[in-house]
Amino acid sequence: MSAVLFIVGVISIAAQVVLLRELDVAAFGVELVYILGLGAWLAATALGTLLCPSPRIARTGLVALPLFLFSLLVPLAVATARGSRILLGAVPGAYLPFGGQVVTILLTLLPAGFLSGWLFRRAAGLFVTEGRTVAAAYAIESAGGVAGGLLSSLGLYAGFQNFSLAVACSLVAAAASALPASGGRRSRRRIAAFGLGGAFLLGLFLAPTLDRAMTRWDHPSLIESRDTPYGRVSITQREAQVSVFLNNALAFETEGTEAEHFVHLAALQHPGPERILILGGGIGGTAAEALRHGPAHVDCVEVDAALTETVRTHLPPPRRAPLENPAVRIVADDPRRFLQAGGTYDLILVGMPEPSSGQANRFYTREFFRLCRDRLREGGIAALRLPSSENRWTPQMTERAVSIHRALGTAFEHVLFIPGDTDVITASASPLPADPGVLIERCRDRGLRSRLISEHYLRYLLQNDRFGEVAGTLRTHAAPLNTDTRPICYQLTVLVWLSKFFPALAGLNFGRIESLAGNSVPALGAAAGLCVLLLLLARIRPAWRGALLVGLAGFVGMVLETVLILQYQTRHGVLYRDLGILITAFMLGLAAGALALAAAARGGSRYRAIGRGWGVGLVAGFAVLAALVVFQARMQGLSGLAETSGLLAAAGFLVAGVFAFAALRWPYGQERAVSPLYAADLLGGCVGSVAASLLIVPLAGMDMTAAGMAALALLALILI
Numbered sequence: 001m002s003a004v005l006f007i008v009g010v011i012s013i014a015a016q017v018v019l020l021r022e023l024d025v026a027a028f029g030v031e032l033v034y035i036l037g038l039g040a041w042l043a044a045t046a047l048g049t050l051l052c053p054s055p056r057i058a059r060t061g062l063v064a065l066p067l068f069l070f071s072l073l074v075p076l077a078v079a080t081a082r083g084s085r086i087l088l089g090a091v092p093g094a095y096l097p098f099g100g101q102v103v104t105i106l107l108t109l110l111p112a113g114f115l116s117g118w119l120f121r122r123a124a125g126l127f128v129t130e131g132r133t134v135a136a137a138y139a140i141e142s143a144g145g146v147a148g149g150l151l152s153s154l155g156l157y158a159g160f161q162n163f164s165l166a167v168a169c170s171l172v173a174a175a176a177s178a179l180p181a182s183g184g185r186r187s188r189r190r191i192a193a194f195g196l197g198g199a200f201l202l203g204l205f206l207a208p209t210l211d212r213a214m215t216r217w218d219h220p221s222l223i224e225s226r227d228t229p230y231g232r233v234s235i236t237q238r239e240a241q242v243s244v245f246l247n248n249a250l251a252f253e254t255e256g257t258e259a260e261h262f263v264h265l266a267a268l269q270h271p272g273p274e275r276i277l278i279l280g281g282g283i284g285g286t287a288a289e290a291l292r293h294g295p296a297h298v299d300c301v302e303v304d305a306a307l308t309e310t311v312r313t314h315l316p317p318p319r320r321a322p323l324e325n326p327a328v329r330i331v332a333d334d335p336r337r338f339l340q341a342g343g344t345y346d347l348i349l350v351g352m353p354e355p356s357s358g359q360a361n362r363f364y365t366r367e368f369f370r371l372c373r374d375r376l377r378e379g380g381i382a383a384l385r386l387p388s389s390e391n392r393w394t395p396q397m398t399e400r401a402v403s404i405h406r407a408l409g410t411a412f413e414h415v416l417f418i419p420g421d422t423d424v425i426t427a428s429a430s431p432l433p434a435d436p437g438v439l440i441e442r443c444r445d446r447g448l449r450s451r452l453i454s455e456h457y458l459r460y461l462l463q464n465d466r467f468g469e470v471a472g473t474l475r476t477h478a479a480p481l482n483t484d485t486r487p488i489c490y491q492l493t494v495l496v497w498l499s500k501f502f503p504a505l506a507g508l509n510f511g512r513i514e515s516l517a518g519n520s521v522p523a524l525g526a527a528a529g530l531c532v533l534l535l536l537l538a539r540i541r542p543a544w545r546g547a548l549l550v551g552l553a554g555f556v557g558m559v560l561e562t563v564l565i566l567q568y569q570t571r572h573g574v575l576y577r578d579l580g581i582l583i584t585a586f587m588l589g590l591a592a593g594a595l596a597l598a599a600a601a602r603g604g605s606r607y608r609a610i611g612r613g614w615g616v617g618l619v620a621g622f623a624v625l626a627a628l629v630v631f632q633a634r635m636q637g638l639s640g641l642a643e644t645s646g647l648l649a650a651a652g653f654l655v656a657g658v659f660a661f662a663a664l665r666w667p668y669g670q671e672r673a674v675s676p677l678y679a680a681d682l683l684g685g686c687v688g689s690v691a692a693s694l695l696i697v698p699l700a701g702m703d704m705t706a707a708g709m710a711a712l713a714l715l716a717l718i719l720i
Contacts, residue, residue, distance in 0.1 A: 009144020589652020
């Protein structure tokens with residue numbers, strides 16, 4: 001049964017990653033859907049664990065049918081996510097209604113997630129009937145999770161499409177149903193398993209064709225689609241127009257004027273930019289428009305080398321020619337790392353996506369703007385763009401703009417905000433021209449001809465009532481400063497997105513939230529007292545005590561994992577290889593923690609023999625770890641790959657250690673410990689993931705979030 005437990009870990013993690021990627025694409029890359037999806041998967045797995053009945057007879061064939069069904073569900077779930085817009089009758093290119101998005105998440109994740117929990121409950125139950133412990137079962141499943149994480153991560157990095165990885169996951173599950181330990185001794189079961197495995201093996205060869213056919217459901221004029229470490233690139237063409245989609249959202253199209261609007265409004269504010277740096281978006285037309293200002297050198301830094309390579313081959317000659325100009329150099333690198341490497345410029349154009357995630361927020365913080373300032377020559381200008389509303393800002397849009405404006409103000413003495421349906425923001429140590437006459441004169445001198453930028457348009461932008469109104473708003477309104485340790489902009493962007501479906505949320509902002517929090521100190525004190533009372537009451541019932549302890553460990557561990565990964569992303573970029581290493585480090589910690597506690601219990605006549613000192617040490621270890629995370633958050637130089645991997649491994653060790661501790665002290669037998677403890681672990685992680693990403697980190701910052709987890713860990717000592 002050990003082999004089956006290991007395979008359950010492999011297919012559960014691999015399927016989770018694959019399906020969450022599909023949901024991310026189906027929702028146009030909105031991070032909120034990814035977070036909700038992760039929570040839904042953990043909740044579904046917990047439900048499967050709780051509802052799986054204990055087998056009356058220890059028959060190993062009981063896991064064969066769930067494995068068989070799991071192998072069928074994974075590719076069907078991929079098809080459900082990709083076909084959700086057709087199934088729900090959505091308007092092409094528009095968001096699904098929020099209810100439709102929830103339905104898509106549930107249809108995609110609940111069946112496979114439920115079976116994942118069912119499989120662990122059944123396999124672990126059979127495992128402990130062999131005289132083994134739940135702790136050992138957890139360790140083996142976690143070790144399988146390491147392999148599944150590597151399969152799903154490194155497979156994509158090696159060039160396999162996400163759908164191919166889904167088929168590979170199904171192939172593993174189908175083959176596992178034929179193992180002798182899972183009932184494969186019966187010839188009919190073996191034949192069925194081998195037949196299904198053969199079908200999935202054939203599916204691996206047909207996967208590229210099936211993949212492209214499903215992608216055409218959303219993009220009928222598709223000419224190429226490719227999964228990269230950063231998302232799905234889909235390219236369509238109709239007549240002369242080539243459109244590039246990233247995670248189903250339009251990135252750019254060759255007939256648009258977005259690049260003209262951004263580049264010319266920024267470049268005309270400089271008397272003569274000789275060296276220009278473009279951070280993202282260079283292949284979308286930014287580089288071509290920058291060349292029209294006569295620079296001697298243009299550096300284009302693109303995060304995703306695979307996207308650049310794929311798109312360049314399909315651009316029409318007028319769009320491709322500027323990228324082959326000797327003055328243009330295209331560099332595949334993380335923009336923040338490139339800025340740290342040196343070099344100075346007259347103009348830095350930040351063309352990164354809006355700060356709707358922890359990944360993108362790192363290009364709108366105080367620390368990033370200071371990096372830009374250090375790479376500008378005298379009189380140099382940094383420019384960025386921000387999707388907006390031309391006539392009216394909601395409270396969240398106002399706070400986001402004020403927060404970014406404040407962050408820019410910490411690095412530059414002068415900031416100019418030009419509002420529109422896309423806001424263009426420039427910053428410099430030198431005064432910036434707000435007189436349209438200056439820009440018009442430079443436009444004439446450079447012989448600039450544009451479909452959008454004209455003399456009349458420049459006068460309109462800098463002299464209309466909205467320009468002055470926005471300047472006043474930025475001066476008079478308050479908002480928290482957007483920083484690396486307190487990345488508030490991505491939550492504000494999520495609120496902007498949610499308000500499209502729930503207009504009542506348009507009035508919710510940080511000022512109101514913090515005001516409510518400030519007036520709720522007595523209520524928060526009462527809640528803390530109630531929490532302590534709940535912990536004391538849980539000591540009365542051993543089952544409640546153990547389950548609550550494991551749930552708290554899952555919650556604290558997931559919050560700390562979120563903080564550590566977000567912190568690493570903020571400072572080093574989303575390097576796909578490194579992110580895979582970080583996740584693997586956490587999974588290795590899980591396996592090591594469960595194994596260590598299982599080893600400590602060997603030799604005792606009862607599993608209860610493990611001492612309370614282990615529990616005290618593990619829970620206190622959470623407090624120490626949280627303190628280290630606080631220290632790392634405040635020390636820029638201590639968030640490297642080795643340090644972060646070590647802290648993640650420690651977090652995993654403590655989570656699994658607490659799980660094993662509670663299981664080994666379970667008073668009702670090891671087989672009956674599987675469902676409540678595993679479900680508590682998953683539900684704690686589910687709540688921790690959602691709460692940390694959407695609420696705690698944006699409101700409190702990374703350092704204070706970790707400090708709060710230290711306090712919660714010390715409270716959990718009541719349960720030991």
